[in-house]
Amino acid sequence: MPPFVRQLARSAPKLLAGEDRLRFYAEQIGRLSVDHREQLRGFVEQYVAKMHPMGASDLDMGGPATLGRVWYRVDGDKTPHFELGVASNDEVDILILNLLSERNQDDLWEVQSADFSYQLDAEDGMRKRFRCTAYYDNQHLGVCLRAINEEVRPLDGLGFHPVIQKGVLFSNVRSGLALVTGVTGSGKSTTLDAIIDANNQDFDGHIVIIAKPLEYVHNPQRCIIRHREVGPDVPSFKVGVSQALRQDPDIIMIGEMRDPETIDAAIEAADTGHKVFSTLHTASAVESLDRIVAEYPPYEQERVRSRLADVLNLVVSQKLPPKIGGGRVLAKEVLWVTASVKAAIHNNNTGEIYQMIWEGGRQGMITLEQDLFRLVRERKITPDIGLQYANNKRRFQQLMQTA
The missing domain is CATH 3.40.50.300 (P-loop containing nucleotide triphosphate hydrolases)
Incomplete structure (x- = not known):
């Protein structure tokens, strides 16, 4: 986890909770440099990049329900992967908010959920696309990314x-x-x-x-x-x-x-x-x-x-x-x-x-x-x-x- 993420997660006033806390993080993310925002995205992409080699259809992260782990669904079964480390709920809130455009954030504030697409430029030059949903989970954020088939089945x-x-x-x-x-x-x-x-x-x-x-x-x-x-x-x-x-x-x-x-x-x-x-x-x-x-x-x-x-x-x-x-x-x-x-x-x-x-x-x-x-x-x-x-x-x- 980039060090500035932990610093940002600790910067929220203790009296802020739920949406107020998330809005605070969103404002702070908007003030970050392009380099720092790219570091946040790159940290998430290391998780996403593992989906294709392991044959995972979905990735889940964020919220108390995941215990700070990243979970993958492979052949219908969804399990946590411990080698990727543990992150706090606030840290993952920041990672997820960084993925959202201003329009996506507006959806999140309005209906507590935001649907969006995500694209990963793979090392082989191919672009892999994902269907994503970010949503509230016990006053924090969770996100699910579903891999979109790279080729159409006949x-x-x-x-x-x-x-x-x-x-x-x-x-x-x-x-x-x-x-x-x-x-x-x-x-x-x-x-x-x-x-x-x-x-x-x-x-x-x-x-x-x-x-x-x-x-x-x-x-x-x-x-x-x-x-x-x-x-x-x-x-x-x-x-x-x-x-x-x-x-x-x-x-x-x-x-x-x-x-x-x-x-x-x-x-x-x-x-x-x-x-x-x-x-x-x-x-x-x-x-x-x-x-x-x-x-x-x-x-x-x-x-x-x-x-x-x-x-x-x-x-x-x-x-x-x-x-x-x-x-x-x-x-x-x-x-x-x-x-x-x-x-x-x-x-x-x-x-x-x-x-x-x-x-x-x-x-x-x-x-x-x-x-x-x-x-x-x-x-x-x-x-x-x-x-x-x-x-x-x-x-x-x-x-x-x-x-």
């Missing part, structure tokens, strides 16, 4: 049925809403990047990506690809979508449908003839439908349900169970919205949709349990892991009994 490598692979391409289906859902860390961004990359190579057009923060930056090939980050480039997802409609796009990718306003904007964009991709934090296709409708008050739900049925094309819900021999593997549930599915959504009979997915293999559909069973048969995961990750454990057990 769409062919995700194991989708040919019907689905064609369905996500603008050249085959030119409008509608497609969702990729899953819990945090389930690979949603990887799947969306694969879809965007496939379209980038498939047709001549314009793609607008609205995200917070920006993750993988696509190189234009056959498409113009605009990358607009909520905060620096546009004030909100909703405004970003509204502005995109005046920018002559073919595809709009919305990083996350996190509120009714963004959901309305996504549905409107799809309804006006654009192809829209977005994400939700849900564990199954049916749950995704119910979650969207539940975001609205009861008197609006019928309207939303009807509009959703009209524009929705596809829902992919995914998980990343641990793979035999190390690493993780993609398990997914795929709902292709047929006429029968549309009718079920319209009539608020979403409970029937799981069986439609179960029986919809010819149309590219598969339940999560069927896909987990496939991974067990291919000896990629164990039966116990399959059962652990299944949403419908009874159905998964039935499949295992027939094996």
Whole structure:
């Protein structure tokens, strides 16, 4: 730790606590020389640089919960690394605040959290990007950095049925809403990047990506690809979508449908003839439908349900169970919205949709349990892991009994 960091950490008046103390540190950091600020960043970068060699997907540091350690998630398990030393909560507060721009700090003061992107210039000349979140933890700051894939996985490598692979391409289906859902860390961004990359190579057009923060930056090939980050480039997802409609796009990718306003904007964009991709934090296709409708008050739900049925094309819900021999593997549930599915959504009979997915293999559909069973048969995961990750454990057990 650079000596001046400990001096700065000791300089805060004892009567200051919580946000007042953090604001004091932010003011002091703003007065540091460029050389001192680069030293702070370099100290953090020694931790970040270890992620790639160890195969870590995430780094956590800061706040009382980490006990002054740096924690890494490798193959799904998050553990502390003691050889990196121990820092005080105040010292790590200073390190984290130094990573934030003034706009990021404004977000932090306003909502106690700030999302931002981070770039590391590696020794091999490559630039490695990270999606980051800084947030309050018991009156101090914590930060999580998630590594962004340096290369886009090919769409062919995700194991989708040919019907689905064609369905996500603008050249085959030119409008509608497609969702990729899953819990945090389930690979949603990887799947969306694969879809965007496939379209980038498939047709001549314009793609607008609205995200917070920006993750993988696509190189234009056959498409113009605009990358607009909520905060620096546009004030909100909703405004970003509204502005995109005046920018002559073919595809709009919305990083996350996190509120009714963004959901309305996504549905409107799809309804006006654009192809829209977005994400939700849900564990199954049916749950995704119910979650969207539940975001609205009861008197609006019928309207939303009807509009959703009209524009929705596809829902992919995914998980990343641990793979035999190390690493993780993609398990997914795929709902292709047929006429029968549309009718079920319209009539608020979403409970029937799981069986439609179960029986919809010819149309590219598969339940999560069927896909987990496939991974067990291919000896990629164990039966116990399959059962652990299944949403419908009874159905998964039935499949295992027939094996």
